[in-house]
Amino acid sequence: MRSKELIKSIILGLLVLMSVVLTYMTWNFSPDLANIDNQVSSSKASETNVIGKPLNEGMGKVVTPYQIVHSEGEDTEGMEATKQNVEATLEPLKDHRVIRSEQMHSNHNLIIPDLTDEFLVLDFTYDMPLATYLGQALNIDAKVPNNFKFDRLIVDNNKDGYVKLYAISKDRHNVVRMTTSAKLTKLKKVMKQQQKIMKPYTEIITNKDTIDRATHIFAPKSPKGMKSYHTIYNRIGVDTMNSILFNDSVVVRSTKSGTTTYNNNTGVANYYDDSEKYRYTNLPEDENRSTNMQDSIPSTFDYINNHGGFTDDFRLFNVDNKSGELTYQLFLNGRPTFNEEDLNNIKVSWGDKGVFSYARALLKANVTIDSGEDETKLPGAETVRSELANNPEINFEEVTNMTIGYKMENQPDKSDIEIQRNSEFKPQWYVQYNGEWRAYNDGGLE
Known part of the structure; x- marks a missing residue:
């Protein structure tokens, strides 16, 4: 009988002791937010290190x-x-x-x-x-x-x-x-x-x-029913591009004349407010720009694609075997587009260990629709050929390609935050002349 009472007393004492310990731990509990902070920062980093969704097709x-x-x-x-x-x-x-x-x-x-x-x-x-x-x-x-x-x-x-x-x-x-x-x-x-x-x-x-x-x-031979198109853009954040291209923190070195310069120990980037163009240069790779396209083409594709840089229908369009620069150009309805300010392309070159330079407009198409204008009547290929061949200012032997593309015309930006930037795409003949693509117009090349 006494032993039973003793056991009850011991169990009761243990329960009281556990209650005291648990109460103390509750009062003094401080959650470890380190992992949560890391997860949040990692999530934010992954969000800022991409422009869009990578292509799955390769x-x-x-x-x-x-x-x-x-x-x-x-x-x-x-x-x-x-x-x-x-x-x-x-x-x-x-x-x-x-x-x-x-x-x-x-x-x-x-x-x-x-x-x-x-x-x-x-x-x-x-x-x-x-x-x-x-x-x-x-x-x-x-x-x-x-x-x-x-x-x-x-x-x-x-x-x-x-x-x-x-x-x-x-x-x-x-x-x-x-x-x-x-x-x-x-x-x-x-x-x-x-x-x-x-x-x-x-x-x-x-x-x-x-x-x-x-x-x-x-x-x-005889292009018909050529429509024009209207595109409204979304903007890509400068901070997003910086997070992709710079390995560590970035310093704003200067802001003047509509140009902002960013840099750290490894690279420098310029952003131009008016054109919304961004250009980055990797300083350590300056002397090691690659001209080996067997490496550069796959490497630049992977680099751009990994952060979703092919936001629209960009295709490889030009390869400069001397400078090592590759141009990925915007296509519309399976035809190349052309723009005098290079707002329709991504220009990139590769170094020994990574990207050497990267330039693009920080714009991506939000919506593209029929402009509603009358269809453009373009001359036939034989007319273009004949007029160029008879133009004394043109050496017709230097013509190596002819195709129909779209001229990308930038619409005025009223600098109103509610007015989105937009462009018109109008069909036009383009001729590759002496290695350069130029617009055909009224018997000559622009």
Whole structure:
């Protein structure tokens, strides 16, 4: 009996002691907010380190032809390079391999004797490393000549029912012929569907290097129903760009004449209020700018894409092999846009260890609509060719490309916080002349 009473007393004493301890801990509890603070700051950092949503499809959405042309005998048709058109056309080529390849050279005009009567032309506006395009844009396993670059890819058939590719160099004197494992039947099935939306194109000869079927310049024959468009923009914050490009805290060095300069120990950036353009330079990489496009093209794509920098339909449009600068240009409805102030592009170059320079307008499209204006009646390709060829101020042999694009005209900004910046996109002929894209106007080039 006494032992039972003793046990009860011990249990009661323990309960009282536990109550006292718990009360003390409650009164003196101080939550550890360190982890919460870290999580919040990490969340904020992740939000400020991106501009938009990264592309899931990979480099093939940004490194694309600017036009697709189908040639069969005397008939030539083509179509604008919308994302849907490009994806459908290239799908039969993807995820295959090059069985064999060989490089051929011609001192005179390039002739491909085994080219069949029907083939597909994919035209690019820049020199593209062949191995990079095949491997990273098309996922084709290929052993091709090192450092070979092309700006035209011809898709042809082989006698055994498989697809044959011809990558043609920009100077039109070199070609790499490749036999692939892609079946011709699948390509023909796709092209039968694509031809339903193709329109007549014409073949243009400008010099001795464009006189063969494989090297003609192709352009829309009689463009019709060309609409203009109106775009309203959202703005990208300067702080967002700084958080992406600078590794640590940024100092505002100066603000004058509408220009704000930011810098730290590794880089410097300028923001121009009037144009809303931003340019960053990585100082340690100054002497190490890369001109190796086999590295720079994939690296710049990954860098821009990782922070959602391809906010609109940007495509690789120009590669400067001397300076190492790449230009990703805005496309609209599968056609390139042009703007004198470079508000329609992203310019970036790569260093040994990372980005060297990065420039863009801090604008992204909010909405793009039909402007409601009357359709623009553009002259036919033959008219453009004839007037340029007869213009004494133009050396027609220097014309290397012709296409229809959109001229991006900036609308006045009234500096009212409720007035969003906007642009008009108007169709116009553009001609690549002596390596530079220029607008065609009334028989000449602007």
